[in-house]
Amino acid sequence: MNYNWNWHVLLQEPYLQWLISGVQWTFQVAIAAWILAFSVGSVIGVMRTLPHRGLQIIAASYVELFRNIPLLVQIFLWYFVFPEIVPESFSKWLKRDMPNPEFITAAWALGLYTASRVAEQVRAGITSVAVGLAKAAYASGLSVVQCYRYILLPIAYRLVLPPLTSEFLTIFKNSSLALTIGVLELTAQSQQITEYTFQGFEAFTVATIIYVLIALLVTLIMAQLERTLKVPGFNSAERSS
Amino acid sequence: MTEFDIGVIIDSLPFLWQGLMLSFSLTFLAIIGGIVFGTILALMRVSGLPLLSISAAAYTNLLRSVPLILVIFWFYFLVPLIIGEAIGSYYSALIAFIIFESAYYAEIIRAGIHSVDKEQTSAAKASGLNYWQIQRFVVLPQAFRNMIPILLTQAIILFQDTSLVFVVSLRDFMTTASIVAKTEGRLVEMYTFAALVYFIICFAGSLCVRRLQKRITV
Amino acid sequence: MISLEGVSKKFGDFRVLNQCSTTVERGEVVVICGPSGSGKSTLIKCINGLEPVDQGTIIVSGSDVTDPVTNLTRLRSRIGMVFQHFELYPHMSVLDNICLAQEKVLKRNRRESVEKAEFLLTRVGLADQIRKYPRQLSGGQQQRVAIARALATDPVAMLFDEPTSALDPEMINEVLDVMIELANEGMTMIVVTHEMGFARRVANRVVFMDQGSILEDRPTEEFFNQPQTERAQDFLSRILPH
Secondary structure, three states: OOOOOOHHHHHOOOHHHHHHHHHHHHHHHHHHHHHHHHHHHHHHHHHHHOOOHHHHHHHHHHHHHHHOOOHHHHHHHHHHHHHHHOOHHHHHHHHHHOOOHHHHHHHHHHHHHHHHHHHHHHHHHHHHOOHHHHHHHHHOOOOHHHHHHHHHHHHHHHHOHHHHHHHHHHHHHHHHHHHHHOOOOHHHHHHHHHHHHOOHHHHHHHHHHHHHHHHHHHHHHHHHHHHHHOEOOEOOOOOOO | OOOOOHHHHHHOHHHHHHHHHHHHHHHHHHHHHHHHHHHHHHHHHHOOOHHHHHHHHHHHHHHHHOOHHHHHHHHHHHHHHHHOOOOOHHHHHHHHHHHHHHHHHHHHHHHHHHHOOHHHHHHHHHOOOOHHHHHHHHHHHHHHHHHHHHHHHHHHHHHHHHHHHHHHOOOOHHHHHHHHHHHHOOHHHHHHHHHHHHHHHHHHHHHHHHHHHHHHOO | OEEEEEEEEEEOOEEEEEEEEEEEOOOOEEEEEOOOOOOHHHHHHHHOOOOOOOEEEEEEOOEEOOOOOOOHHHHHHOEEEEOOOOOOOOOOOHHHHHHHHHHHOOOOOHHHHHHHHHHHHHHOOOHHHOOOOHHHOOHHHHHHHHHHHHHOOOOOEEEEEOOOOOOOHHHHHHHHHHHHHHHHOOOEEEEEOOOHHHHHHHOOEEEEEEOOEEEEEEEHHHHHHOOOOHHHHHHHHHHOOO
């Protein structure tokens, strides 16, 4: 195998700056998308557990729609198709005046896609909280909102912290899809460096290491979070009877 | 907004069909490769031999930490270099998919192996079967049966993942739709159509899995 | 035929087995009993090497189970084992359950294995269930199939680990009847059980264990009429009124 090794190239400008910029964009897309995903996902997840048939159907449809279309296609729909089907003035704004259109579209699409997965986790968490607990809450006079706010959600979120952590990590990985509409995040930059320097091995290795570090970081943060939120005698492996 | 032109979709159907066939073939081969390697990895992981189990764990954790696009870029770059000649995007992509998906299948199968009652292994051991016979006749058949719904769901995810070969311009369904979109200037029609096709296939798939799940859970 | 000599075992700091020694002659039926946690299940699992021992020797039919050189898979085919929860393979029919070890361990051909399976199933009274799957059978039927499965490899001895403890009361007798017949035919048997009626009927000896040690090892009638240790007396007084 003929290959000229040259790790130093990664420390030279502009390549080093490219990598740093790539990491920044990865974080920005991932975190923006997560904020959207967590909030929308929680709402949809709760909707699926409410005793209202109409809301359940809307929420279920949302989940089915966003789960059965590949993320790449969804990004393209939001970037290429959406601006064409909205009223003229909004369309013009989207195409010309919106700042950072690639970033916003990518974060938006990724956020809504991940929301459907978060919704399923939240739903699973809520339904595994004992029915008896909810009944006790209602019997003591709590309203539905109060029951969710004080009983169901606090327990549900603790129960699904592990899969939610997994979703958070996945969003970092999926942020790489933003490159398809021009966001120069980490993966894109490593590919770009390869195209310029032909040092693909070095470039991709650094990108790989950074993603692994991100994964470790996320796992550590979440482990800490789990410890902070821990209720004595109650862990995610226990099921209330 | 200009008229929605169904004609462009109909005219490009043969071309799109080829792309879809490539998506399917990639999916199918990656599933087989993924399950085969995934099973090997899972067995390594539960083998109890530190060298095997740590290697398998390292591999699985590494591949589950990185984006699929990066893995595709890796192999698109690496495979021709190793083999010494340009091998074509299809095989580079296929290898990338098998390597990537096997890490996910490994975790599923490992959970499946753990879901088989430990005493089943004891009973098989007590009758004189050796390790490989126990895995082949008693543990793995039950592990797979338990995991069929999840294995199938992962297959549907894999099918969606194949759309990412777009980044290396391999002509799968998504890429062909995109090519038509750009050359005919009909982005709305083509991407909407692509979304519709993917949705129908994946939704139908998930309905089948759900029905299968109901039949299995006695 | 089977001899245990100074068998000891620890799980971490906890001593599970403490210097257990006993012998079982060909054709003998030995019942092992004792309170839960006494180590009786662990002891019986050591005999065919399912559980490793820390100290001591176990010899079965001339082969040393505790010797790392011994080919355990071959030895195990000569010892039959029946488990508390039957452990039939749920994804195989009754027939395949009984044929698996015959074909893969003893290398018998299909025809021989099926003949043997049919013969054994008739013996335990379940010939008509041969094509069924374990989930379609009752607990008592499953356990009888398990006994047939263990007998299929023509073992020289049979080990039973609480064979009736997981059964509903009305099914216990159908299994015990099979075991009694087996004993009367001269099979060497070691049975961990609480069924004292069975013990009195066919056991030659009773081994009483408590906290990992063998406290008593005596002929059946002697044990029941005159238990020597306080623990044994205590145990019998609590279990016999049933």
